[in-house]
Amino acid sequence: MSNKPRVAFFDFACCEGCQLTVLSIGEPLIEVLKHVDIVTWREAMSEKSDEFDIAFIEGSITRDSDVPRLKRIREKARLVVALGSCAALGGPHVSANRFETSELLELAYGNKAEQYEAGEVRPISAEIEVDVPIYGCPINASEFVLVLKHLLLGRPYRVPNEAVCYECKLNGYECVFDKGMICLGPVTRCGCNAICTSRGHRCFGCRGLVDDPNVDAARDVLEEHDYSLDEIIGMFQIYSHRAPRVQQLAEAAAEPQKKRSKGSEPWRFGSTT
Amino acid sequence: MEIRVDHVTRVEGHGNVLASIKNGEVQKAIFEVVEANRFFEAFMRERSHEEVAHIASRICGICALSHNSASVQATEKALGIEVSEQTALMRRLIMDAEMVSSHALHVYFLVAPDLLGLKSVVPLVETDPDTVNLAFRVKTTAYDLAEVLVGRHTHPVAVVPGGYTSMPDATALAQMRERFVGLREDMRTTVELLKQLELPAFERETEYVSLQQPDHYSFYAGDIVSTDGGQVAADDYLDAFSEFLVDHSTAKHCRWNRDSYMVGALARVNNNWKQLHPEAQKVMEELGFKPPVCSTFMNNIAQFVETVHSIEDAIALMDQLLARGLKEEDIPPVTKHGRGVGVVEAPRGLLIHDYTYDERARLVEANCIIPTNQNYANLDRDLEAFAKQIADQPKDDVELKLEMLVRAYDPCISCSVH
Numbered sequence: 001m002s003n004k005p006r007v008a009f010f011d012f013a014c015c016e017g018c019q020l021t022v023l024s025i026g027e028p029l030i031e032v033l034k035h036v037d038i039v040t041w042r043e044a045m046s047e048k049s050d051e052f053d054i055a056f057i058e059g060s061i062t063r064d065s066d067v068p069r070l071k072r073i074r075e076k077a078r079l080v081v082a083l084g085s086c087a088a089l090g091g092p093h094v095s096a097n098r099f100e101t102s103e104l105l106e107l108a109y110g111n112k113a114e115q116y117e118a119g120e121v122r123p124i125s126a127e128i129e130v131d132v133p134i135y136g137c138p139i140n141a142s143e144f145v146l147v148l149k150h151l152l153l154g155r156p157y158r159v160p161n162e163a164v165c166y167e168c169k170l171n172g173y174e175c176v177f178d179k180g181m182i183c184l185g186p187v188t189r190c191g192c193n194a195i196c197t198s199r200g201h202r203c204f205g206c207r208g209l210v211d212d213p214n215v216d217a218a219r220d221v222l223e224e225h226d227y228s229l230d231e232i233i234g235m236f237q238i239y240s241h242r243a244p245r246v247q248q249l250a251e252a253a254a255e256p257q258k259k260r261s262k263g264s265e266p267w268r269f270g271s272t273t
Numbered sequence: 274m275e276i277r278v279d280h281v282t283r284v285e286g287h288g289n290v291l292a293s294i295k296n297g298e299v300q301k302a303i304f305e306v307v308e309a310n311r312f313f314e315a316f317m318r319e320r321s322h323e324e325v326a327h328i329a330s331r332i333c334g335i336c337a338l339s340h341n342s343a344s345v346q347a348t349e350k351a352l353g354i355e356v357s358e359q360t361a362l363m364r365r366l367i368m369d370a371e372m373v374s375s376h377a378l379h380v381y382f383l384v385a386p387d388l389l390g391l392k393s394v395v396p397l398v399e400t401d402p403d404t405v406n407l408a409f410r411v412k413t414t415a416y417d418l419a420e421v422l423v424g425r426h427t428h429p430v431a432v433v434p435g436g437y438t439s440m441p442d443a444t445a446l447a448q449m450r451e452r453f454v455g456l457r458e459d460m461r462t463t464v465e466l467l468k469q470l471e472l473p474a475f476e477r478e479t480e481y482v483s484l485q486q487p488d489h490y491s492f493y494a495g496d497i498v499s500t501d502g503g504q505v506a507a508d509d510y511l512d513a514f515s516e517f518l519v520d521h522s523t524a525k526h527c528r529w530n531r532d533s534y535m536v537g538a539l540a541r542v543n544n545n546w547k548q549l550h551p552e553a554q555k556v557m558e559e560l561g562f563k564p565p566v567c568s569t570f571m572n573n574i575a576q577f578v579e580t581v582h583s584i585e586d587a588i589a590l591m592d593q594l595l596a597r598g599l600k601e602e603d604i605p606p607v608t609k610h611g612r613g614v615g616v617v618e619a620p621r622g623l624l625i626h627d628y629t630y631d632e633r634a635r636l637v638e639a640n641c642i643i644p645t646n647q648n649y650a651n652l653d654r655d656l657e658a659f660a661k662q663i664a665d666q667p668k669d670d671v672e673l674k675l676e677m678l679v680r681a682y683d684p685c686i687s688c689s690v691h
Contacts, residue, residue, distance in 0.1 A: 012309065015331050016333075024416050033395070044283065045282065045394070046282040062309045062311070091331075093312065103315070107314065108314070109518060116310070116523060118309075118310060138428060199431040199438055234320070
């Protein structure tokens, strides 16, 4: 057995797009492969091993019955990396949490609903300790390589904690608000190199909030552009439904609008939790 | 003989093969799907029409472009948004990028190791770096085209109902055209490689279902046709086939004219091969593919034939777009609300997004029919027939061959349990 670090990939509820992003790195990936032994990767290879140093885990937890497998991985791994926003934050399907599990199962499976299992969608950090989160839906391939290099060198990795606006401005892209769209860039964690605004779209918040979001600035921007409460809360909740901080931020940001929209019929995003 | 393969490898998602063979008789042979449901159809409800495609792409990491395309098509039909000729050309080109990237991943990385007696492509990195580099080159070139067109393959950023938030850079697109021309040589090399490989011998006649357009080989929109007869407009898919539940799967199964049917590259080539690019037809002939072909393992040859077709089609479409000149266009307005059905051919087969929007252009109902769901019943029938054919072989061989049969379908399991 070589003494290279042994790397394994696992996944739970997700689209496997982050593992695909790793596969799509191409030649730099072949370079990285020279420094590690990939010992388990169901999606790409049939070899399997229970002995590994670094576990990359993609996907969120949605069923209690998946928790023991997750915990076994944690016990065997020296380091656990949450690969992408499903593992790190819950992913886009966290917004399924606004419905009762029974309603979801009945919609999907009708009168056989009771034969199937589902539960609250949560990040893997809700169940196990995570050493490094890589955010993004999907991850940024260069950040993956950077994280792996840090782990191999035994250096601490600093998770980006600036807002997407920072990277957007550095690149000199036109401000999304100026084009009449609502954007989550002011409060969303960067590291994506502002890929969505680079192509003229808005930030959907897929990397979650920065640790200390500038609520006042976000409120000012939103107020200036006159968005309704439901528009703001709905947008915030695509990737972070029921995260208390997101709820608070969305409500704070929407405060001036709330007064104006009094009396109008609230829609479901605003009325839950 | 009891066969149990938990979490079949080199496929997307989690599924198990279970087979029970006694005295040469197959008592059971099924593909058990254990993937967790994410309930996209339920939680996409109430989202604005501008958000739905962003979310819908995330049903699948491999065929994100297909979900994204089916989603915007459904939204456009439901809300009466008319797209421009430029957008229509872009949509077809995006599907070509999708085919090349997905088929390359499957044929080179997931299937080839079986035919070479390997467990993955990893040992080839040292023994045959040229082929590994070729495989990466084909896949990344298609990925890069998607990046130039819409920002990223997984998940696209510039696509919205009605068009694009920005158009690709003409210089970058012209460079992609040259790189696609360069892939022609890789295709010739691959033809020679494939000629040396032997696929398991197995045939079972079944029903093949795909989209069809009168004037071109379609991956985007069209009528739904079956080899058993029957042609329906996309909007009327519910009159043709239906989904149903089985006990051994968290994903639904489907049937149309008989107890199972197959979608995907094999179905498309069988149904529409006359519309393939001449170069792809030539490759088809060289590799001994004479339609109609009823061997599921030949699905992988059909995928390669389509890769050749899509490279040629992409070059032609890039030429057309560049000749017209790429123009930033305004997004056309919403003109009505109601139901719309979007249909595309994802790499794994017919994909349907069926949406209903209310007067505020918020989604009230969604139904997504995934190719892999449509193949599950057929896979079970295949597993049963193939297990019977190879019942007298050693257990390890039976196990591997049944796994290979699963892989031949290129199942996208998490996509099927959306």
